[in-house]
Amino acid sequence: MSPNALIPSHRKPRRSASSRALRAGVTGGFLTLAVTGATVPANAAEKPVSETQEMPTITTALATSAARSADTAEQVAFNYERQALQDSVFAKAAKAAEKDKAEAVKKAKAEAKKKAEEARKAKEAAQARASRSDERTTLSAPSTSTSTATGSTATLIAFLKAQLGKAYVLGSSGPSSYDCSGLTQAAFNQIGIDLPRVSQDQSTAGTQVGLSNLQVGDILYWGSAGSAYHVGVYIGDGKFIGAQNPSTGIVERPLSYDMPTGAVRVL
Template sequence: MSHTAHIRSHRKPRRSASTIAMRAGVAGGVLSTLAVAGASGANAAEPVTQTIELPALTADLAAQVAQSADATQQTAANYELQAERDAAAANAAKQAKADLAEAKLKAQAKKKAAETARKAAAERASRNADRTTLGVSANVSTGSSSSSSSTATGSAAAVIAFVKAQIGDAYVSGGTGPNSWDCSGMVQAAFKQVGINLPRVSQDQSVAGTQVSLSNLQPGDILYWGSAGNAYHVAVYVGDGMFVGAQNSSTGVVEKPLSYDPPTGAVRVL
């Protein structure tokens, strides 16, 4: 027996070919994986950047921008102008409607006034014959108109004396004396002399007493022109078919016959 028979060999045991091949494959796979990972890491470290070129603001482009802004501003101005025109047209239409309504009211008022004047004129004409008859009857029944119609006593005489004393004074609208009068101002002052307080204006004085017929007048009666409650003139009957009144600015206070301006009616307050 050899003296080295029990000594283990210092040589490494040989690896089989299959083992070597397997290890080589594993190593190759590992290297491949590392290579792929390395490539991926390289790509991730360097991102791709895309550059976009903006157009340069040239003089032409600036002009186009300015022109567009001007056009927008002009459009806005046009809209504002149109809105103002529409508002003005609406206001004009509203004013025209109001003016038309006012004109209609004025026309109706004028028509009513004309109708009132026409009726008053017709009433005057219809009473003219009565006044003429009144004068004739007085003369026939008395033989002298002055013997009956001019006889006034007491308060009536005082009223007549007052109005006759004002003959020749001026007529002034709104006048209440002592040297200028309007028709109702003088009548009011005359009756105030005898303690009777009449209303100030003709309309009210025409209904201040008892309505009397023009064929039955007495000195001191108040004559009115127009209609009762809507008279436009008054005077005092002084007898003998005469009246005294503040007629107008041309004549002033005068004494006239009834035929000069035939009255519409009369009231008696004495």
């Protein structure tokens, strides 16, 4: 055993764990710890009964870290908001583009339909012109069955030619002036055929015949059968005589001058 072992000043007193108390506080940016003991020897010079130790606080580091975390969270939220805004803009742009595309397709279809309709009408008009041209050619060609009038037909044609140059007067039946149906009625009276007075009735007075199969003496009409607004008489060689209007009076004209709608045969 050491000779100093029994000297009290050379032995450190033991502190009871149950008698210790810990006090903590922050003063002036430092963490202050106070430790007190119930039984501390008076000769413990290296450690007083009550001692304090000041340690650098971590408050600034925590504040800086918290600020950085807040900045990071704010930046993330901003990024999400910006991305959401961009997505919304892109979605609206895509929807608008889709709508524009649909409108363009609809417009293109309408234009195509319009052009097809115009082409169809033009084709029909061309066919109608060609048909009328063929009809005029057929009606204008001399025919022995229509160019030579005999008997009552000759009397009919002679009377009509004798009226050429006379005036057109609406409602007149001769002998100095006629309207269209008055002239045809007077002409057929010469050969004993009694026709109705007005053109509507004259257009249904006989047998309907095609314009490509006309004979001398056939009554031509303009308008529909039963609703005709004008009549004349076919005299052969693609010509007719009729009381046309107040300006021209009674004249002889080719069928191409004013193509009739139909014809009836009463002879």
